[in-house]
Amino acid sequence: xxxxxxxxxxxxxxxxxxxxxxxxxxxxxxxxxxxxxxxxxxxxxxxxxxxxxxxxxxxxxxxxxxxxxxxxxxxxxxxxxxxxxxxxxxxxxxxxxxxxxxxxxxxxxxxxxxxxxxxxxxxxxxxxxxxxxxxxxxxxxxxxxxxxxxxxxxxxxxxxxxxxxxxxxxxxxxxxxxxxxxxxxxxxxxxxxxxxxxxxxxxxxxxxxxxxxxxxxxxxxxxxxxxxxxxxxxxxxxxxxxxxxxxxxxxxxxxxxxxxxxxxxxxxxxxxxxxxxxxxxxxxxxxxxxxxxxxxxxxxxxxxxxxxxxxxxxxxxxxxxxxxxxxxxxxxxxxxxxxxxxxxxxxxxxxxxxxxxxxxxxxxxxxxxxxxxxxxxxxxxxxxx
Amino acid sequence: xxxxxxxxxxxxxxxxxxxxxxxxxxxxxxxxxxxxxxxxxxxxxxxxxxxxxxxxxxxxxxxxxxxxxxxxxxxxxxxxxxxxxxxxxxxxxxxxxxxxxxxxxxxxxxxxxxxxxxxxxxxxxxxxxxxxxxxxxxxxxxxxxxxxxxxxxxxxxxxxxxxxxxxxxxxxxxxxxxxxxxxxxxxxxxxxxxxxxxxxxxxxxxxxxxxxxxxxxxxxxxxxxxxxxxxxxxxxxxxxxxxxxxxxxxxxxxxxxxxxxxxxxxxxxxxxxxxxxxxxxxxxxxxxxxxxxxxxxxxxxxxxxxxxxxxxxxxxxxxxxxxxxxxxxxxxxxxxxxxxxxxxxxxxxxxxxxxxxxxxxxxxxxxxxxxxxxxxxxxxxxxxxxxxxxxxxxxxxxxxxxxxxxxxxxxxxxxxxxxxxxxxxxxxxxxxxxxxxxxxxxxxxxxxxxxxxxxxxxxxxxxxxxxxxxxxxxxxxxxxxxxxxxxxxxxxxxxxxxxxxxxxxxxxxxxxxxxxxx
Numbered sequence: 088x089x090x091x092x093x094x095x096x097x098x099x100x101x102x103x104x105x106x107x108x109x110x111x112x113x114x115x116x117x118x119x120x121x122x123x124x125x126x127x128x129x130x131x132x133x134x135x136x137x138x139x140x141x142x143x144x145x146x147x148x149x150x151x152x153x154x155x156x157x158x159x160x161x162x163x164x165x166x167x168x169x170x171x172x173x174x175x176x177x178x179x180x181x182x183x184x185x186x187x188x189x190x191x192x193x194x195x196x197x198x199x200x201x202x203x204x205x206x207x208x209x210x211x212x213x214x215x216x217x218x219x220x221x222x223x224x225x226x227x228x229x230x231x232x233x234x235x236x237x238x239x240x241x242x243x244x245x246x247x248x249x250x251x252x253x254x255x256x257x258x259x260x261x262x263x264x265x266x267x268x269x270x271x272x273x274x275x276x277x278x279x280x281x282x283x284x285x286x287x288x289x290x291x292x293x294x295x296x297x298x299x300x301x302x303x304x305x306x307x308x309x310x311x312x313x314x315x316x317x318x319x320x321x322x323x324x325x326x327x328x329x330x331x332x333x334x335x336x337x338x339x340x341x342x343x344x345x346x347x348x349x350x351x352x353x354x355x356x357x358x359x360x361x362x363x364x365x366x367x368x369x370x371x372x373x374x375x376x377x378x379x380x381x382x383x384x385x386x387x388x389x390x391x392x393x394x395x396x397x398x399x400x401x402x403x404x405x406x407x408x409x410x411x412x413x414x415x416x417x418x419x420x421x422x423x424x425x426x427x428x429x430x431x432x433x434x435x436x437x438x439x440x441x442x443x444x445x446x447x448x449x450x451x452x453x454x455x456x457x458x459x460x461x462x463x464x465x466x467x468x469x470x471x472x
Numbered sequence: 473x474x475x476x477x478x479x480x481x482x483x484x485x486x487x488x489x490x491x492x493x494x495x496x497x498x499x500x501x502x503x504x505x506x507x508x509x510x511x512x513x514x515x516x517x518x519x520x521x522x523x524x525x526x527x528x529x530x531x532x533x534x535x536x537x538x539x540x541x542x543x544x545x546x547x548x549x550x551x552x553x554x555x556x557x558x559x560x561x562x563x564x565x566x567x568x569x570x571x572x573x574x575x576x577x578x579x580x581x582x583x584x585x586x587x588x589x590x591x592x593x594x595x596x597x598x599x600x601x602x603x604x605x606x607x608x609x610x611x612x613x614x615x616x617x618x619x620x621x622x623x624x625x626x627x628x629x630x631x632x633x634x635x636x637x638x639x640x641x642x643x644x645x646x647x648x649x650x651x652x653x654x655x656x657x658x659x660x661x662x663x664x665x666x667x668x669x670x671x672x673x674x675x676x677x678x679x680x681x682x683x684x685x686x687x688x689x690x691x692x693x694x695x696x697x698x699x700x701x702x703x704x705x706x707x708x709x710x711x712x713x714x715x716x717x718x719x720x721x722x723x724x725x726x727x728x729x730x731x732x733x734x735x736x737x738x739x740x741x742x743x744x745x746x747x748x749x750x751x752x753x754x755x756x757x758x759x760x761x762x763x764x765x766x767x768x769x770x771x772x773x774x775x776x777x778x779x780x781x782x783x784x785x786x787x788x789x790x791x792x793x794x795x796x797x798x799x800x801x802x803x804x805x806x807x808x809x810x811x812x813x814x815x816x817x818x819x820x821x822x823x824x825x826x827x828x829x830x831x832x833x834x835x836x837x838x839x840x841x842x843x844x845x846x847x848x849x850x851x852x853x854x855x856x857x858x859x860x861x862x863x864x865x866x867x868x869x870x871x872x873x874x875x876x877x878x879x880x881x882x883x884x885x886x887x888x889x890x891x892x893x894x895x896x897x898x899x900x901x902x903x904x905x906x907x908x909x910x911x912x913x914x915x916x917x918x919x920x921x922x923x924x925x926x927x928x929x930x931x932x933x934x935x936x937x938x939x940x941x942x943x944x945x946x947x948x949x950x951x952x953x954x955x956x957x958x959x960x961x962x963x964x965x966x967x968x969x970x971x972x973x974x975x976x977x978x979x980x981x982x983x984x985x986x987x988x989x990x
Contacts, residue, residue: 105578366907381922384889390917392928395580399904399934407928409919 094183095120095213095243101181109357109389110299110328115271120213120243122185124148127207127237129155135203135233138450142200148207148214149187161194171219174249174277178303178332182245182273189217192228199229199259199448206244206270207237218248222256222284229259231451236270236295243271250277252284254308261446263291263455264298268325272298282308289446292319292327292348293458302331306340313342318442320462323352331375332361335368344375347442349435350386351464359391362403369400379409380438382464432465439463536595541588543567546695549594553664553698556671566684566694573688579851580880580912583820586758586793593696593729653711658742659704660715663731666702673704677735681764681801681828689760689822690797697731697762705740705771714970716745730761736771738804743774745973759818760795769804769831774812778973780980781817788847788876791819798825799855802834802863810837812968814977815850816984824882826855829863829891836865839965841977843984844877844909853883853900853914858891858924869900870962873909874985884916887924894924902932903961905954905985955982 099116101107127147132155136143142162145155151164158164168191175184192200204216222228236242252258264272272295278286290300302315319327333342344360358377379388392405412434420430439459446452460466537548546567550560575585653660659670667674684694705711736742759781765773775798784791794817800809811825827836838854856865871879881900902911913930935957943953958981959966966974 379919381919384921386920386922388917388919390915390928392913392915392930394902394913394930394932395910396902396904396912396932397910398907399909400907401932403930403932405913405915405928405930407915407917407926409917410925411922 097181097183104181106330106359107181109355110297110326112271112273112297112299115243118211118241118243121208121210122213123208124150125208127152127205131237132203132205135235136201137454138199138201138448141198144190144200144202146188146190146202146204146216148205148212149216151188151190159200161192162200163191163193165189166191168219168221170221170251171217171249174251174279174305175247175275177279177305178275178277178301180275180301180303182275182299182301184217184245184247184275185215187215187217189219191219191221192230193221193223194226194228197227199231199451201451202230202232204232204234204244204246205237206235206242208240208242211241211243213243214245216244216246218246219251220249220258220260221251222253222258224254225256226253227257229447231261231448232263234262234264234272234274235266236272237266239267239269241269241271241296242267243273246272246274248274248276250279250286250288252278252280252286254282255284257285258287259447260286260288261291261448261451262289262300263293263451263458264300265294265458268294268296270295272300274298274300276300276302278302278304278313280304280306280308280311280313283310284308285312287314288316289442290315290317290329291442291455292317292321293455293462295327296324297326297328299328299330302329302333304331304333304342306333306335306337306342309337309339311337311340311342313340315342315344316442317346317348318439319346319348319356320439320459321348321350321354321356322462323354325352326355326357328357328359330357330359332363333373335362335364335371335373338367338369338371340368341372342374345442346376347378347438349380349382349439349463350388351382353383353385353387355387355389357389357391358407359393360405361393361395362405364394364396364398364401364403366397368398371398371401371403373401373403375405377407378438380412380435381409382411428465429468432463432468435463435465436460436469536592539590539592541567541591541593541696545593549696549698552594553667555664555667558675559667562679562684563695566691567696569685570688570691570695573691575688579822579882580878580914581820581822581849581851583793583849591758594698656709656712657706658709658711659702661702663697663700663702663733666733670702670704673735674702674733677733677764677766678731679764681766681799682762682797687797689795690762693729693731693760693762693797697729700730700732700761701734701744702732703734703742703744705734705736705742707737708739709737710740711742714743714745716747728757728759728761732761732763734763734765734773734775736765736767736773736807738769739771740768741772741774743970744776745970746775746777747779747973747976758793758795761797763796763798763825765800765809767800767802767804767807767809767834770806771804772808772810773800774810775800775825776969776973777811777813777815778969778977778980779813779815779817779821780984782819783817783846783848783984784819786846786875788819791848792817793820793822794818795820795822798823799828800826800836801828802831802836802860804834805831805860806833807831808835808837810839810968811854812839812965813841813852814965814969814973814980815840815842815852816980818850819848821848821850821852823850823852824854826857827865828857828859829865829894830859831863832860833862834860835863837968838865838867838869838883839968840869841872841962841965841981842870842879842881843872843981844874844879845984846875846877848875849878849880851880851882853881855884856886856896858885858887858894858896861890861892862894863891864895865897867896867898867900868964869898870965871900871902871911872905872958872961872981872985873902873911874905876908878910878912880912880914882914882916884918885926885928886916886918887921887926889920891921892923894921896924896926898926898928900930901961902930903958904932904934954985958985
């Protein structure tokens with residue numbers, strides 16, 4: 088595992104770089120973060136434990152909590168694992184990483200493994216947490232991570248997840264950002280895929296003040312399928328920055344990036360999706376899409392769907408749309424006796440729920456849908472249906 | 473000598489061709505029809521050489537500033553131009569600001585940064601220091617150069633119906649049609665003359681679109697700009713002819729720092745043409761121009777560029793650095809600015825012609841063809857800043873990469889909070905030839921208004937084997953077939969070009985692509 092000492096001065100001029108130009112986190116350089124671990128009430132942890140039959144791993148401020156966790160075969164804590172850190176080191180992320188416990192998952196026992204990462208403290212606390220998922224040849228692993236900052240002290244959480252998907256393997260990862268709306272969540276996800284592997288990741292941002300979700304994927308084999316989804320519902324003083332880079336290094340791979348969200352108040356969304364196609368990576372099929380609905384004139388949606396192509400045998404498309412709720416669809420609903428605000432709520436729910444719909448794990452999906460409905464204007468009405 | 477003779481012949485052919493096309497009833501149809509494209513291809517083909525054919529140096533003793541840049545260089549330039557104090561102060565302010573800036577690193581380009589201590593910031597052909605009163609007084613050697621370039625100056629000007637303000641290095645040598653234009657109140661003159669004759673206009677508008685502190689290269693230009701064109705179209709006047717400037721970098725190691733300012737008053741309209749060639753050299757030359765356009769209520773400016781500066785040889789040695797800031801401000805209601813560019817030259821291009829859509833209902837358009845062959849790199853695109861209500865913008869960008877060329881589209885669409893019902897349509901298509909080149913698309917879309925709509929479409933393609941096979945079967949050689957397909961790919965942009973430019977643009981693409989496909 089690579090560890091570095093945490094120096095928050097690195098945030099000072101980050102927004103002057105091209106990669107961070109729309110996300111200013113210079114305020115972090117001025118905060119004296121605590122680096123400590125504290126006790127978390129059992130009831131709080133219990134509230135996030137939605138599928139008691141599955142394995143459950145709890146990290147508090149980056150430290151493994153054995154009491155609250157249920158481990159199973161193929162889950163190890165701080166195992167000396169050669170591969171850990173090797174995928175992350177291929178990227179050039181500016182997010183610092185520092186001492187924390189590492190969860191290594193090599194076998195999922197056919198059930199989704201839940202990881203709960205909590206950050207808590209009386210004052211602003213910085214924490215990191217590391218997860219390494221390794222699907223060996225022909226295996227399938229499904230992991231659901233929940234990242235929660237508790238309280239309104241303005242914590243900083245910098246989780247790091249790595250996925251190694253070997254030949255013919257399949258990995259599904261859901262990451263949900265919940266909890267406090269004053270926290271900074273700067274997360275990294277690094278994916279390496281070999282021949283004929285499949286990886287799906289879903290990044291769902293429902294909380295935090297500033298959330299930066301970096302995804303780097305290296306498609307190091309042929310006939311790979313990669314799907315990177317994202318969804319966000321943000322209100323006043325919230326910002327999300329989804330930053331992706333998909334590297335097609337070999338022929339015949341497909342990748343999809345599909346990010347959508349609704350912005351209310353003065354919320355801001357940044358999407359940067361870079362598809363990189365190497366020389367010789369012929370017959371690449373890559374798509375990226377970012378869709379935003381603005382509910383207010385103070386909301387701000389920024390999209391950078393980028394293509395970097397060094398090869399003439401490719402089919403790459405990118406698209407970005409930003410707009411308001413479809414007036415025609417609203418009229419359709421209203422002409423059938425549904426009140427205007429309810430029609431709006433329905434349309435918003437339909438727009439966002441598409442991302443949650445195909446989450447495999449029932450318990451987890453239900454929790455997220457619940458959370459979405461509480462964050463969404465008109466959510467209570469949807470519940471009554 | 474033999475080569476020169478060929479050049480002259482080519483020039484003649486070209487003039488005849490332009491004349492022929494000008495006589496045709498509908499030039500637009502002509503240029504977009506594929507039959508004529510094939511004919512033209514045939515006709516123009518004879519003129520192609522594998523090497524850059526306009527690589528020659530006119531031997532004129534230059535009256536130059538010493539290499540390097542400091543305050544005395546700026547004072548020298550200002551004194552040479554007999555400028556008023558306010559302009560010198562403005563230049564010095566820019567220079568001081570420039571010293572605090574860093575050369576941008578964000579473009580997707582790799583090149584050796586220019587050494588500003590080695591650049592000669594001012595050079596003027598010596599025989600011109602007294603200032604010619606008419607074409608007869610112009611150094612015949614200079615006129616010969618233009619002839620080689622095929623510039624329709626002197627009698628050619630009348631034939632082609634184009635008024636030319638030809639810029640040779642840093643001093644404008646001849647301006648035709650000035651009197652005719654003056655009759656209807658249009659001012660079309662070199663920038664240095666405008667500073668002397670119309671200081672109130674220059675003072676009012678200079679730096680209002682591209683401020684002296686805008687970016688590294690624009691700030692440098694503000695400090696050391698030497699010449700360029702000034703155009704003023706008064707209220708209600710439609711400029712009866714296309715205005716044209718040919719730029720030409722000539723003296724060794726002289727960077728060219730042009731400054732062009734075009735103002736269209738209420739209800740006025742003008743079409744402006746800019747075309748460039750440069751002699752062959754082995755060292756990189758810097759070109760950092762600034763172009764500012766201003767349109768008031770109901771005014772329109774159409775600015776077209778064909779750029780074919782020396783791109784460096786097949787190994788990427790030499791070539792021009794083209795770091796240009798071009799920006800237009802639609803200040804008035806219902807005004808329109810159209811940028812059309814065909815970029816085939818330069819080793820490195822860094823250029824984003826932009827529109828600030830300030831007036832309600834104003835329109836910004838950007839049509840671009842950028843071609844990179846061998847080791848050329850182009851990071852080019854546009855910015856459309858929507859501020860006024862109901863503003864509309866269209867972006868059509870065609871990038872073609874061959875050899876080891878790297879072609880980057882980088883475009884910003886920004887819709888501000890108050891830009892209700894703003895609309896943007898962006899289409900960027902890339903074509904790759906071969907597997908060692910690159911085509912990249914970096915759009916930036918920032919939307920702050922919920923009633924606005926921004927659409928973005930992009931595609932990446934190549935010339936299909938089946939397309940070539942189809943053409944070959946019908947007796948069309950592979951090279952002609954490629955030219956036809958590339959012309960078709962760029963059609964949407966070419967049809968926005970003034971007619972004679974469209975001819976030149978097609979020709980340039982063919983020259984530039986020569987020997988790139990086997």
